[in-house]
Amino acid sequence: MRSVVRRTWRKVGEGDYEAAVAMAAPDVRFRFVGDTALGADVRGRAAFRAWFVRFTELLPGVRLELVDVVAGGWPWNTRVAVCLRVVGTLRDGTPYRNVAMQWVTLRWGRMVDDVVVEDTLTLDAALRRLPA
Numbered sequence: 100m101r102s103v104v105r106r107t108w109r110k111v112g113e114g115d116y117e118a119a120v121a122m123a124a125p126d127v128r129f130r131f132v133g134d135t136a137l138g139a140d141v142r143g144r145a146a147f148r149a150w151f152v153r154f155t156e157l158l159p160g161v162r163l164e165l166v167d168v169v170a171g172g173w174p175w176n177t178r179v180a181v182c183l184r185v186v187g188t189l190r191d192g193t194p195y196r197n198v199a200m201q202w203v204t205l206r207w208g209r210m211v212d213d214v215v216v217e218d219t220l221t222l223d224a225a226l227r228r229l230p231a
Contacts (some may be wrong), residue, residue: 100108100178101169103208108165108181114230123147124209132221136226147200147213157229161187161195189225197221 103122110118123129129147131139139150154161166182167228185197187190199217 100174100205101168102169104170104181104203105165106177108163108183110170112164114152114155114162116148120148120151122208122210123185123213123214124206124211127210128212130214132166132214132216133222135219135223140220157161158187158189158195160189161185163199171176174207177208179203179205179225189228190230191228197223197225205208217227 104152107118108124110120118183122145125144126142127144127147128142129139129150130141131150134138137154139146139148141150160166162185164186166184168179168181169180170177172178179202181201181203183199183201185195185199187195189195197218199215201216
């Protein structure tokens with residue numbers, strides 16, 4: 100399962116967020132922890148896709164890079180921990196660097212639950228730099 104997650108994150112890192120959406124179950128629950136413009140607790144592929152659209156609108160020069168993956172469990176209940184590097188350049192030219200952790204539950208290779216925790220202080224500071 101690690102290889103599937105790595106392959107998906109490779110695509111996501113290249114800006115192909117549909118790769119993550121394609122891996123999601125129709126009723127996926129996605130949470131992006133924090134009280135920021137990107138904070139979310141949504142269900143379903145459409146809402147999951149909409150979050151990625153919002154992410155790219157707010158942070159168009161920022162990419163998610165896979166650092167490490169740990170996976171375990173049975174095919175019907177696989178747990179995956181992912182460490183991500185968040186890098187890029189904000190619209191005003193300021194470099195952006197952050198780290199995020201992801202906790203995913205897969206059932207038969209489909210993502211049913213996804214929780215992402217990013218350093219919200221760094222993220223909030225970056226989002227406050229955006230024009231209103």
